[in-house]
Amino acid sequence: xxxxxxxxxxxxxxxxxxxxxxxxxxxxxxxxxxxxxxxxxxxxxxxxxxxxxxxxxxxxxxxxxxxxxxxxxxxxxxxxxxxxxxxxxxxxxxxxxxxxxxxxxxxxxxxxxxxxxxxxxxxxxxxxxxxxxxxxxxxxxxxxxxxxxxxxxxxxxxxxxxxxxxxxxxxxxxxxxxxxxxxxxxxxxxxxxxxxxxxxxxxxxxxxxxxxxxxxxxxxxxxxxxxxxxxxxxxxxxxxxxxxxxxxxxxxxxxxxxxxxxxxxxxxxxxxxxxxxxxxxxxxxxxxxxxxxxxxxxxxxxxxxxxxxxxxxxxxxxxxxxxxxxxxxxxxxxxxxxxxxxxxxxxxxxxxxxxxxxxxxxxxxxxxxxxxxxxxxxxxxxxxxxxxxxxxxxxxx
Amino acid sequence: xxxxxxxxxxxxxxxxxxxxxxxxxxxxxxxxxxxxxxxxxxxxxxxxxxxxxxxxxxxxxxxxxxxxxxxxxxxxxxxxxxxxxxxxxxxxxxxxxxxxxxxxxxxxxxxxxxxxxxxxxxxxxxxxxxxxxxxxxxxxxxxxxxxxxxxxxxxxxxxxxxxxxxxxxxxxxxxxxxxxxxxxxxxxxxxxxxxxxxxxxxxxxxxxxxxxxxxxxxxxxxxxxxxxxxxxxxxxxxxxxxxxxxxxxxxxx
Numbered sequence: 001x002x003x004x005x006x007x008x009x010x011x012x013x014x015x016x017x018x019x020x021x022x023x024x025x026x027x028x029x030x031x032x033x034x035x036x037x038x039x040x041x042x043x044x045x046x047x048x049x050x051x052x053x054x055x056x057x058x059x060x061x062x063x064x065x066x067x068x069x070x071x072x073x074x075x076x077x078x079x080x081x082x083x084x085x086x087x088x089x090x091x092x093x094x095x096x097x098x099x100x101x102x103x104x105x106x107x108x109x110x111x112x113x114x115x116x117x118x119x120x121x122x123x124x125x126x127x128x129x130x131x132x133x134x135x136x137x138x139x140x141x142x143x144x145x146x147x148x149x150x151x152x153x154x155x156x157x158x159x160x161x162x163x164x165x166x167x168x169x170x171x172x173x174x175x176x177x178x179x180x181x182x183x184x185x186x187x188x189x190x191x192x193x194x195x196x197x198x199x200x201x202x203x204x205x206x207x208x209x210x211x212x213x214x215x216x217x218x219x220x221x222x223x224x225x226x227x228x229x230x231x232x233x234x235x236x237x238x239x240x241x242x243x244x245x246x247x248x249x250x251x252x253x254x255x256x257x258x259x260x261x262x263x264x265x266x267x268x269x270x271x272x273x274x275x276x277x278x279x280x281x282x283x284x285x286x287x288x289x290x291x292x293x294x295x296x297x298x299x300x301x302x303x304x305x306x307x308x309x310x311x312x313x314x315x316x317x318x319x320x321x322x323x324x325x326x327x328x329x330x331x332x333x334x335x336x337x338x339x340x341x342x343x344x345x346x347x348x349x350x351x352x353x354x355x356x357x358x359x360x361x362x363x364x365x366x367x368x369x370x371x372x373x374x375x376x377x378x379x380x381x382x383x384x385x386x387x388x389x390x391x392x393x394x395x396x397x
Numbered sequence: 398x399x400x401x402x403x404x405x406x407x408x409x410x411x412x413x414x415x416x417x418x419x420x421x422x423x424x425x426x427x428x429x430x431x432x433x434x435x436x437x438x439x440x441x442x443x444x445x446x447x448x449x450x451x452x453x454x455x456x457x458x459x460x461x462x463x464x465x466x467x468x469x470x471x472x473x474x475x476x477x478x479x480x481x482x483x484x485x486x487x488x489x490x491x492x493x494x495x496x497x498x499x500x501x502x503x504x505x506x507x508x509x510x511x512x513x514x515x516x517x518x519x520x521x522x523x524x525x526x527x528x529x530x531x532x533x534x535x536x537x538x539x540x541x542x543x544x545x546x547x548x549x550x551x552x553x554x555x556x557x558x559x560x561x562x563x564x565x566x567x568x569x570x571x572x573x574x575x576x577x578x579x580x581x582x583x584x585x586x587x588x589x590x591x592x593x594x595x596x597x598x599x600x601x602x603x604x605x606x607x608x609x610x611x612x613x614x615x616x617x618x619x620x621x622x623x624x625x626x627x628x629x630x631x632x633x634x635x636x637x638x639x640x641x642x643x644x645x646x647x648x649x650x
Contacts, residue, residue: 001574008475018482018494020521020568024475027559027572087557087577091537094556100538105560108536195634196530196566349568350650352494 007358017353026345026357029365031081034373036187036209037337038078041377043184043210044217045071046120046176048247053173059243065127065390066228067221072120073381079112081373084364104190115183119176125152126168128388133157146387184213191340198273198351199280199344204262211255212336218248219301219329224381226323232391238315245322248329249305256298276351284346284354289339297332301325443545444611445584446639447598448621449520451646453605456481456518460597460606461501467585467596474498476571478582479522479597484648488514492648519649520606522597523548523569523582524630524638531561531570531579540579546611546639547586552578566634584608611639 008024015024049067051057083089099106133154136147185206191197192205202208222244229236266274281289307313308321342357360366464479465472481500485493485507497504500518507513529548531540539555542548550561555578562570562579573580585595589608593599598606609616618641621627625643631650642649 004574005473005475008473012475018496021474021477021480021496021499022562022568022571025572027562082558085558087559087572088555091554091556094537094554098537100535103534103536103538103560105534105558106536190560194530194534194564196564345563349566350494352492352650 007360011356011358015348015353015355017348018350019348019353019355020350023348023355026342026355028341028345029085029357030359030367030370031085031365031373033334033337033341034081034370035078036184036341037216037334038074038081038373038377039184039187040209040213040216040333040337041220042071042075042078042115042217043180043213044215044219045074045221046180046217047214048218048221048244050173050177050180051247053170054177057243059237059239060247062237062240062391063221063225063244065388066224066385067217068120068124068127069384069388069390070221070224070381071217072116072124073384074377075112075116075120076380077373077377079108080376081370082108084369084373104186104193107186111183111186115179119172119179123169123172123176124388126165126172129154129165130157130162131388150387181210185210191344196349197344198271199277199347200340202262204258204265205340208255208258208262211251211258212333215248215251215255215329216333218244218251219326219333222248222322222326223330226319226326228385228391234391236315236319238319241319241322242309245305245309245325248326249302249309252298252302252305252329256302259298273351276347276354280343280347280354284356285339285343288335289343292335293332293339296328297335301328301332304328444639445525445545445547445589446609446611446618446641447522447525447584447595448607448609448618448641448643450605450607450621450625450643451517451519452644453603454481454518454520455603455605456483456500456504457602458500458503459600459602460520461499463596463600464582465501467588468583470580471573471575474501476573476580478569478580479520482519482521482649483516484519484646485513485516486646486648487512517646519642519645520597521567521569521630522640523565523584524567524636524640525582525584527637527639528635530564530566530634530636534560534564536560543586547584547589548581549583549586550579550581552576552580555579566631566636 004025011026012019012024045067048060049064049071052060052064083092086092095106096109099109101107129151132147132151134157136144136151139147188206188209191200191209192202194200222241225240225244226236266277304321304325308318308325313321345355346357347354361368363369458481461477461480464470464477468478470476470478477499479499480496482494482496483500483504487493488511495504504518507516525546525548527546529540529542532542532548535541535555536558537554537556539551540548540561541551557572557577557579559572559579562572565581570579570581572578585593585597588595594608595606598608607617607621609618611618613619621643622641628642628645629638629640630642630645
């Protein structure tokens, strides 16, 4: 506890203006930044995957299964940062047993389970069922049993059953799109519905969260498709990459428009909080908001992608540009989450002062745990890819 | 029967089914859109409230000290169930606010300056809102409103997610590092249930703090409300505080 007191004393010594005495401690740290970042990737990857199934965008077909597995891998890890940040992690099951229905946070368990069980797992199962039956037939020993269990004992490879699989995937995707919107829109609502906090309290928050989620999800799948194809020493499907880049560009433009609308709206309304928020933007958040989120993470990729899409460059150059743009987008979206979560706690609710966030390296809320939680989904994804190869069998042999 | 009556009849019959009534009340669906649990006026017979007469506060900090002692609040200056703020309004219209160690040791004297137009002290504490945002957001219902209108935290139940701390507009909550649960002023619930005064009210040498019940003519609060103009903090947030201030300056947030 002594350590905490030192930490708080040093935070208070760096605060400017007046903050309420209880505001010395900044309550939602790096882990709560990681959480919406992860769920955003889930929702974004799923929405990209559904483009192929529902809107029949044939070009992005090579990324469909990869996107679904990515969504699953990130969704499995998404609750961990929340769990780790609780004062009493051992009591977290109370959210499921005795949820307080008026709390936006209490809905987490239900939205999460709905999305995991009824959307992702079901869709992936139908998508892979025929393959799993085939793999079970072709393999021997433990592998045979694993696929048999995963296919839930299904043996049917008739044309009729395959048609049913396709239909099921289609229907689940139709349910899945609003569910993905719900998953991340709901995370935005957790922040947007806090009237005590003028930085968070905005009806646009769930929508901004949603579009930034789509941006980050598309960019992540683009990166993963690029890297996995390179690692497998296969040729990149440029038509697919071009399509991904286009969607990424459109999503970025919508995201930027919404953020700008939010900004202009706040400025024009000029409520009581505008002065402290301006101070916040120009001092504490200048680097993470203006430089990283806006210039590096949004305007930079928009320029790069427009250039890549419309300047008629050679394939090698074009795909490098897409790759760099998608990387920058990831940095930008992480920064976006940071600016919402941490930014919203850097000013006093007395609207008279600013405080600081002192990042710790070690401990449950520290930098290393956060990095581990960001790496973990990729390990899960690696395992999923090993079990359920997302690429064409003939091609991978 | 008119369609509306038919529907009402149907709903009434539906609610008469024991399992439906059980589901609706267990899930709390009937109260989903209400202000925040029971309203103070409909629960128990008493509605506790506090009055703060700003003009009387001398910033001695005895209330802060008494609160920490009575409620075993950590002595470090980052955890307060109640604290006192000093406002110094400059002639240029700027307000300078401070609260060194929550005002527990009083306030350092300032030099008389023509730049300071007026100064005063404002005791702060949990407002025991009638429409409490903290209760609304708690994911497990660990923070709740008693029938007499006081907001309490169940430390055996709180999961330490800190959402209530984010939702409180007044900075009245903190996380107790010993229990890792949210904590805040309870109006000294253990005392007021035995007809004793909250510790801060008991020790206040100038009777700047008054404790009583709303809607009771014999309560000292009634007299305060009759004799003064009454304000609450951040009324625009519609939290309906039950800590009432008299002659509160517009600068106070």
